[in-house]
Amino acid sequence: MTNGTSVSRDPVHGSPALTGPDRRIVGALLAHPRATVAALATAAGVTSPTASRRLAALLARGDVRVTGVLDREWARAGLTVWLRVRCAPGHSRDVARQIASWDEAGYVAVTGGELDCAAQVAVRNARELLGVTHHRLRSMTGVVTGDALRVLRRFATPHGWTAGILAPQETARLRTGRWDAWDEGREPRGVSLDEVDARLVDALVADGRLSWRELGERAAVAPATAGRRVEALMRRGPLRVRAVVDPALVGRPVVALVWLRVLPSRLEVAGRTLAAHPDVLSVAATTGQHNLCGEIAVADDEALYRFLTSDVGSIPGVAAVEVTDGLEVIKRAARIFGSPLDHDDVPPLP
DSSP states (O other), X not given: OBTTBOEEEOTTTOOEEEOHHHHHHHHHHHHOTTOOHHHHHHHHTSOHHHHHHHHHHHHHHTSEEEEEEEOTTTTTOOEEEEEEEEEOXXXXXXXXXXXXXXXXXXXXXXXXXXXXXXXXXXXXXXXXXXXXXXXXXXXXXXXXXXXXEEEEEEEEOGGGOOTTOSOHHHHHXXXXXXXXXXXXXXXXXXXOOOHHHHHHHHHHHHOTTOOHHHHHHHHTSOHHHHHHHHHHHHHHSSEEEEEXXXXXXXXXXXXXXXXXXXXXXXXXXXXXXXXXXXXEEXXXXXXXXXXXXXXXXXXXXXXXXXXXXXXXXXXXXXXXXXEEEEEEEEEETTEEOOOTTOSTTSOOOO
């Protein structure tokens, strides 16, 4: 027990994992990031004051972060692409950190296998995508090759990932209180934001659990107005709220990116099948040679093996699978993390 938080340590990966009420509070936040303290207490099996103290500690340490996300695809205001980058020896982390510094980059990882870096980037249009791939990326020191896979349809995003912590009925009960979309079932539509909306979104990006009073103060409007506007933005689709946690903290230290080639006639079924799997954080149909791409997080290498052989292997139409280890996730949900590879006892990446 450290600072009131229960942790266990994975013997192979050395990753601390939350246990007990802290783990269940995080599970509840994944299901409903703005859940009330009373709802978190019920999920964790503790009193409300205890849940409030534990939540404050989790947030203060950065074990979990709740953030608002302005979804460009929901608002029909841009494109999302996966960048696959190969680097010269010794440049992987430098390249990844440079990409992570881009405002357009929401996810960046140093990877193993055929790739050295993978990133998900949001751009406004094809011209901006051309600037990213043909100018910024190719002019970067250490980049050997890079290609972009444009996302055509998202089947799952981390907004819906719950890590399997709570029972399905508990997750469903928490989700009934959400206004924003946690799944990808709604049809995107264009939405314009005025200055007040923009200030509210900026405030929620910084802290997704701000009260209506706090949001009203930051946007210079009444609390009731802040609540009404935020609800409208969430229900219409462009504003989503997400709990961000390192998968290792919830017992899933093995992160991998999967790149599949699927027969076009089987693509929809394959995407929906993977989206329903508890190990899958995200999966999307894309352009390019790999037409179904995503991120998974599992407990150990044996679980990764079972996922590839049993789960992916049983999906009709999968012609080929490429797996790249997420050796270091540098940026997730537009947040740059401190490096777990900066310790003296860990050799530098090649």
